[in-house]
Each structure stands twice: as structure tokens, then as C-alpha cells.
Amino acid sequence: MAMKARLLAAAATCVCLAAAASAFDVPTVAFEEGFSPLFGDGNLVRARDDRAARLLLDRRSGSGFISSDYYLHGFFSASIKLPRDYTAGVVVAFYVSASIPLRLITS
Numbered sequence: 001m002a003m004k005a006r007l008l009a010a011a012a013t014c015v016c017l018a019a020a021a022s023a024f025d026v027p028t029v030a031f032e033e034g035f036s037p038l039f040g041d042g043n044l045v046r047a048r049d050d051r052a053a054r055l056l057l058d059r060r061s062g063s064g065f066i067s068s069d070y071y072l073h074g075f076f077s078a079s080i081k082l083p084r085d086y087t088a089g090v091v092v093a094f095y096v097s098a099s100i101p102l103r104l105i106t107s
Helices: 002-023
Strands: 035-039 044-046 053-055 064-067
Touching (some): 053 064
Antiparallel strands (some): 035 064, 044 053
């Protein structure tokens, strides 16, 4: 039960951060300008304006990308859609890695 409360708190924090970022009109860069595909090129679909990308997952592979530059801080958001039916065993993960230690902010 404590884990469920932590997950709900984390989700609420993400929603608050997303709302705060949109209120401050955070600038974006074109995908091609700021990122390069890392693997699964066929599963990485860019938006027409090149400001967003969809990462697809199929039975054989997923997809990933890497930033073109180093950043000390930043903002990202993700919407994750699961299948409608039984999804037990589906593992959805978003990994962030850096060449310097990361500081996670928790509430």
C-alpha cells in the first residue's frame, strides 16, 4: 500500500511539474537539432513539426535516442499508453543516464 501511495505522489508531482513548465513557456528544440536516434530507428516516429517523437515498442524491439549535447538540467514529459486488455507483465520504463551523477528530486 505504501508503494501505491508513493507512485501516486510521484505521478502528482509529474503533473505539477508539467503544468509549471507550460506556465513558463519552456522553449523546445527540433528533434533533429537536439537528439539522435540511438536504436530502433523504425520505432522512432517524429512529429511533423519535429518538436516531439513517438517511441514505439513491438515484439522485437523498442526505440531510444540520445541528446546531442550535455545538460546540467532540463525538462521532459512522457505520455504512456498501454494496451486495453490484460497488461500484467508489461514493463514500461523510462531511463535517464548521464556522464555525471544525477540528483533526483523527490517529495
